[in-house]
Amino acid sequence: MLLLQCPRCKKQMKYASRTLILGGKRKECVYCGFSFKVKDNILKKIEA
Numbered sequence: 001m002l003l004l005q006c007p008r009c010k011k012q013m014k015y016a017s018r019t020l021i022l023g024g025k026r027k028e029c030v031y032c033g034f035s036f037k038v039k040d041n042i043l044k045k046i047e048a
């Protein structure tokens with residue numbers, strides 16, 4: 001699991017990924033709907 005932070009509203013959310021190759025993956029913020037790049041907005045890794 002990764003902890004992501006939305007670059008627009010700054011809220012944090014978890015993201016489950018089976019791979020650490022996050023190339024062009026995007027995530028839509030569950031709070032404000034903004035779509036951002038996963039790779040550029042990782043706060044930290046969480047042990048699953």
Ligand SMILES: [Zn+2]
Pocket residue numbers: 006007008009010011029030031032033034
């Ligand atoms: Zn957001």
